[in-house]
Amino acid sequence: MPFVIYAAPNFTENAVRFIGTLANLEGVRLGLVSQEPKEWLPSEVQSKLADFHRVADVFDAAQLEAAARALSARQGTIHRFLAAVEQAQEPVAEVREALGIAGMGVEAAKNFRDKGRMKNLLRSAGLPCARHQKVVSNKAAFEFAQANGFPLVVKPPDGAASQATYRATNEAELAHALSMNPPAEGNEVLLEEFITGTEHSFDTFSIAGKPVFHSLTHYYPNPLEAMREPWIQWQVVLPREVESPAFDDIKAAAFKTLDVLGMGTGMSHLEWFRRSDGSLAISEVAARPPGAQITTLLSRANDFDCVAAWGRLMIFDEFPVPERKYAVGAAFLRGMGQGRVQQVRGLEHISAEVRHLICDAKIPKHGQEKSKSYEGEGYIIVRHRETAVVQQALSHIVSTVRVVLG
Ligand SMILES: Nc1ncnc2c1ncn2[C@@H]1O[C@H](COP(=O)(O)OP(=O)(O)O)[C@@H](O)[C@H]1O
Ligand SMILES: [Mg+2]
Known part of the structure; x- marks a missing residue:
């Protein structure tokens, strides 16, 4: 059974979901490298790990390499070394190269990590960007x-x-x-x-440099606006329609972008703008699964487990293409001002029609601190076959639900 290592600095909710999913993959022994002690993981996740190695700093390539060598001494050859966190991509690529592990190398990782270098490459290839x-x-x-x-x-x-x-x-x-x-x-x-226009993502699974699945999302409003106005209950909408002619230009530009930057096998999260004159600009690309609940949106839209599919893609180079069944969207619940969550108002006023579209929710808890991230204190995710219905449901939710801080 192949031995695979995963690196995660901390056990955030998202990290625990990734670790649990990878540890549960059939035919895989998972070793974990983290800054936090194994005992902080839920016991059912701990019991699935083949091995664990603690380091002071997951983003330090030398420490990661020492951890990988120690794990390999106990468990045998490392088949793959994965991480989902953006800042871990380059150090993990360094360790892959040092130990001869298959996967993205340092030069490509830098193309995806350094936005200046990325834009130089894109411009030279004739791709539009700022x-x-x-x-x-x-x-x-x-x-x-x-x-x-x-x-x-x-x-x-x-x-x-x-x-x-x-x-x-x-x-x-x-x-x-x-x-x-x-x-x-x-x-x-x-x-x-500064590019003025609407902002979107384009999310792709690739095998050996060939895109095998893609999807996109719309941000309302964009992440910078959501950071500047920490009370905005912003939304991410994943339309059901993927193969619409309206997206032909971004599809071609995104695939070319991945090719220019050196995408091999993996998931990528590209961000792009549509200017008011209709033209597009590529914003940035990450060679990892997306954040902002987009892996959950993809899971619901295609009725599959996006994180498990990413794991199998990375480990076995396989990706059975799932059918697109729904449009999905997330509304991030965020309180105005500072302090801790006192109350979440309006949940009982969500209409019955919208209520039955809800597939996932994290309702902010009393006493919870105001989040520093644009992901807010919580979220509600809805799905329906029609994209317009999802958009209306999200508008209803953000105008009905209020997180009260104090
Ligand atoms: N050149 C730009 N023009 C307009 N908005 C931008 C530009 N660069 C960044 N932004 C805004 O800032 C956000 C964060 O920048 P980005 O380059 O995506 O970095 P991050 O890695 O933090 O996501 C973007 O989602 C977008 O809203
Ligand atoms: Mg970004």
């Missing part, structure tokens, strides 16, 4: 603003979940954004032309 520049000084940042005008986006070249990402519409806002994360030698900051 003008950009990495800077190591305020002077260079203001020069970029002079040359390209406002508004601009200021962000880390290798961020995730919209952390430390700012929109600057004038010099004062640019100065403020730079003061939050000052550019310097050894701390590159990425500046980008």
Whole structure:
């Protein structure tokens, strides 16, 4: 039975779901590397692990390599080494190369991790994306603003979940954004032309560089807006229609993007914009399963287990294409202001028609802290065969449910 390693820094709800699913895959022995002690996992997950190795820092390639060697000494050859967390992609690729484990190598991992390098490659291939520049000084940042005008986006070249990402519409806002994360030698900051338009994802499963399944989502509003306005109960809608002519251009551009960056076998989460003139721009791509509940949306839309399918794809290079049955959407429940959850109002006013569309929900609990992430304090997921019905249901939910903080 193949021995597979999975690296996860902490046992978040999402991490436990991934670890539990991979540990339960038939024909796989799973070794886990984490910063947290094994005993913090639910006992039914612990009992399924073949082995465990604790490290101080999962993002440190040297520590990961030592962990992989220790696990291999006990369990034999490592068949695959996986991780779903964005910041782990490059160190895991380094260990794959050091130990001769199949899977994405360092050069490709960097293409997906470093948004400046990514955009250089995309532009050279003729793919549309924002003008950009990495800077190591305020002077260079203001020069970029002079040359390209406002508004601009200021962000880390290798961020995730919209952390430390700012929109600057004038010099004062640019100065403020730079003061939050000052550019310097050894701390590159990425500046980008601000793309105005709607924002979407394009999510793909690929085998040996060939896309075998894809899907997309619409963000209402976009993640940066959701971070700037921490009370917005934003929505992610996954339409049932995938093969619509309206998406032909993004499908072609997304597949070319994956090819240019060096996607082999795995799942990718690409983000893109549709400008008001109809043209598109590629925003960024990650070589891992998506966040923002999109793996659950995919599971419900195709009536399969997206995380288990990702595991089998990564471990056995197989992907039985599931049928698309539903449109699905998530509404993120978020309170206004600061503090802890006092109450969730309005759940009883969700109409009966919408109630029976709910397939998953995490209702915020009394005393829970305000979330720092755009995923909010909780969520409600609905599904129906018609995309419009899902959209109406989500609108009803976000206008009916209120998370009260205090
Ligand atoms: N050039 C840009 N134009 C417009 N919005 C942007 C741009 N770059 C980033 N954003 C906004 O910031 C969010 C986070 O940036 P992104 O590059 O996707 O980083 P992350 O890795 O944090 O998801 C995006 O989802 C988008 O809403
Ligand atoms: Mg993003």
